[in-house]
Amino acid sequence: MSEIGIKDIAAKANVSTATVSYVLNGTRNVKLNTRERVLRVIQEMNYKPNNAAQSLKRKRTNTIGVIAEDVTVFNVPEIIDGINDCADRMDMHILLTNLRLDKRIGREFDRMDSYRHYADNAVSELLSKQVEGIIYIGVHPRDLTGFIDTFGKPIVYTYSYTHHDLSIQYNDEQASYDAMAYLVQKGHTRIGIISGVMDSTPSRLRFNGFYKAVTEYELPFDPQLIKIGDWEAESGYRLTLELLELEQPPTAIVAMNDVMAVGVIRAASEKGVHIPKDLSVIGFDNREFSNYLIPRITTMELPLHEMGYQAMESLALLIKGEKVEKQPMPSCKLIERESVAAPRIR
Amino acid sequence: MSEIGIKDIAAKANVSTATVSYVLNGTRNVKLNTRERVLRVIQEMNYKPNNAAQSLKRKRTNTIGVIAEDVTVFNVPEIIDGINDCADRMDMHILLTNLRLDKRIGREFDRMDSYRHYADNAVSELLSKQVEGIIYIGVHPRDLTGFIDTFGKPIVYTYSYTHHDLSIQYNDEQASYDAMAYLVQKGHTRIGIISGVMDSTPSRLRFNGFYKAVTEYELPFDPQLIKIGDWEAESGYRLTLELLELEQPPTAIVAMNDVMAVGVIRAASEKGVHIPKDLSVIGFDNREFSNYLIPRITTMELPLHEMGYQAMESLALLIKGEKVEKQPMPSCKLIERESVAAPRIR
DNA sequence: ATAGTCTATCTAAACGTTTAGATATAAATT
DNA sequence: AATTTATATCTAAACGTTTAGATAGACTAT
Known part of the structure; x- marks a missing residue:
């Protein structure tokens, strides 16, 4: 603790502690003259009010x-x-x-x-x-x-x-909807989804947004395009492989996080599928690395x-x-x- | 503030506030009997000591x-x-x-x-x-x-x-030395360096480790292999290009951070240089993305x-x-x- | 000149703890 | 039984602020 207290200031400035407190907090008028004197002493002595005492008294x-x-x-x-x-x-x-x-x-x-x-x-x-x-x-x-x-x-x-x-x-639902809308606007109609674990609320909300987009844009709905991942890169990898082996593979994939998007890229690169020419990918989170991958991932940034x-x-x-x-x-x-x-x- | 204080506890338990304080802090002996009674009341009333008051008195x-x-x-x-x-x-x-x-x-x-x-x-x-x-x-x-x-x-x-x-x-110097030693042990002798900005201490220390390794392992020293970067990916990219255009390019590159290592990878991939077959890379920091790149980067983890x-x-x-x-x-x-x-x- | 108003400052209590020293009670020693 | 010692508890001051109310002095209106 700083050893000097309000009393020391009061003494040196020839005022009462109350006055010092008033200049400190501005809770009452203090004559300019004395205010300046007090302030000077405070400065000189490097006084800092003891917050414990303040909290105790103020109850804040x-x-x-x-x-x-x-x-x-x-x-x-x-x-x-x-x-x-x-x-x-x-x-x-x-x-x-x-x-x-x-x-x-x-x-x-x-x-x-x-x-x-x-x-x-x-x-x-x-x-x-x-x-x-x-x-x-x-x-x-x-x-x-x-x-x-x-x-x-x-x-x-x-x-x-x-x-x-x-x-x-x-707004998770909106984000997912926006991602879909963006893809649709680019011309995609067969869009694959790689979700996070199913018992998580974000996954559910993002599905809602997805379905909303599907119905609003009257996209052909194919359950084969929906894959349940687990947020980890490996699941993105594995499920992308499955998606690519479909008779009619998707032209775009929405991965519910960037980490799984990494798996998508890995799978695509192994299969010689070019991103984005053959397959578009959108991630979620705007993780720093999403800007360092080849290609740089388009992603939904969270308003953290x-x-x-x-x-x-x-x-x-x-x-x-x-x-x-x-x-x-x-x-x-x-x-x-x-x-x-x-x-x-x- | 919780409205109930030590006095309330004292009153309800039929002791003085001092006694309550003693059972709370164990600073003096209290008869088992009363201790339990006090403790029970504390529990019942959900009492938490006011830390502001404690700090004030204890000066801690x-x-x-x-x-x-x-x-x-x-x-x-x-x-x-x-x-x-x-x-x-x-x-x-x-x-x-x-x-x-x-x-x-x-x-x-x-x-x-x-x-x-x-x-x-x-x-x-x-x-x-x-x-x-x-x-x-x-x-x-x-x-x-x-x-x-x-x-x-x-x-x-x-x-x-x-x-x-x-x-x-x-230990930055040691880290850099270790990175070099690892490469040497893998058989590398022409090792390129991409540093951070020169007026930073980590850069300098890592250079020290680098030079120490060069002399200790009696590596051929070629100033062309030393490139001054700026911690950003672009510099890693640009300088790797320079390194690869050398008459005798390095077989390995140490990038002083993972972000620049991303640039190394980008440059190599563009030039058709395979990592790690044609060129080895070590980064620094073990950033999360270093595990998501293709290939996954070998890197120095900081003991944060x-x-x-x-x-x-x-x-x-x-x-x-x-x-x-x-x-x-x-x-x-x-x-x-x-x-x-x-x-x-x- | 007197009473009333303002303004600047002071006095002293309070905030909720801790703790040294006092006191009361019980146990041990003579 | 009287004295000493040990144990358990209490009393009250202190920690460093804030602030309501008191006081004193200066100014205003009568």
Whole structure:
């Protein structure tokens, strides 16, 4: 702790501590003369108010907790950046807790009790730290809601699908629809889909967008074109091979993430199928590598920064006790690169 | 704030607040009987000590500040993960500040005063928040040292080269040497280098490792094989083209980062040079995409987690006022993949 | 000149803990 | 039984701010 306190300033400036506090916070008028004197002393002595004391008295910490399931997952830093960006403007600070879920309890999540244990702990510590609210970044927030509500602190979720009022998400259905629309506009009608695991909400939503496009554009619907992947590159590879072996292969493939798109490229390159001349590919996520592959992948960028920003905005509103009306979901943005072209005329 | 305080617990459990505090902190003996009673009441009322009050009295916040120049830079989250991992074990919390340097003042850093402004602000706020120390993650920490030392709080730098005692870095020279040694062991003697920008310390250190290997293994030294890049893919592309046009082109290339290695691959693929049969490539960083390219790039992985962990460990020591003896630098690890093979016999 | 208004500053209590020292009770020693 | 020692608990001050209410001085309106 800095050893010098408001008393030292008051003494040296020949005023009461109250006056010092007033110039610091601007809560009452202070004569220009004395204000300047106080400010000078503060400067000279390098005084910084003790935030612990302030928080105690003010009953406000200006701090929120951010719980991330794993900060090293690709989309998390960008979200944090968005949160931070907004927090900065509102003079809020971020107490970060990284659950390290994958590393601690493995990828299986078979032991949800263990997950709850870590999550509860994190929340508990943050609450004790007097955070004014919490933002949760991750895909496994179930059950957390009830727990936190016990303490009457607001919480908002990002990057996760909860039934909780405040779950900030991007418009997944629209994104998928837009990807299809883009391909249709390029002239494609036989479009293959490689999905993520079926029990994930993004997969389902993206299918919705897909079907919506199929019916709206009156595309011929062929169930053979729909392949269930698992988000990993290998599944993209394997399923593309299957797609290419079809009697009438698709002229374009939508992979529900860039990682699987990598598999598509690998399969195509092995089979001598040229991308984009023989086959167009669209990915999702705009992962950095998507710009480094040959060809550079056209992909749907997720509005991560915006999501973080919006989450912080909503949380701030909740903290102030204001109603937060549902905002429009931030939407994805198509990044056009080299992996899409018009289909060959046969 | 949770409305219930230690007084409420004390009242309901028929003891003084002191006793409650003792059972909470274990600072004095409390009869088993009463301890249990107090604990029960605490449970029932869902009481969490007010951390602001605790900090104020204890003069300890158990909080450190982490300043990142940009959390979205690829290596930062992993470092934060390491810090967090260690902090967890020591019951320390992390107050995160993201400078967003690139986004705020552009990539030029021509306005270092502006940088100082943001950095100073961040430090100032953290100090006011009573952090017990600071970890700085970034490459531009100059001048910060003096500023913080003013307040007598310890600071440790990561991922940056300072003359400050406590700058946690990995062994760059060794990494470069190891990369060379690996290629030599595969049979290469004509090895091209594509460096990062010359005025960066990593570039210089990696050159040192390179020269060390050249002399130790008595490789023929040809200045034509040394190309100065700028960390970007395009430079890797352009310089590889130059290298391939040499009368006697190299049989292997070390690119000082994976991004430039992408350029190497692009150039090779355009020229019909097969990797790894005709040309071997090693990158640095083990970026995620390096595993998705064709071929998968063999690369040097940076010990980011370990650096973060070590930074936190050292900081904790400093906070306790203990001397921290210089630890051995964490070293990089070669990730063997598909981009290196023995050179063709001609 | 007197009362009323403003303005600038001060006094002192409060925020919710921790903790040194006081006190009361029980156990051990004589 | 009287004294000492050990154990369990209590009392109250302190941590460094903020802020309601008091006070004093200067200005305004009568």
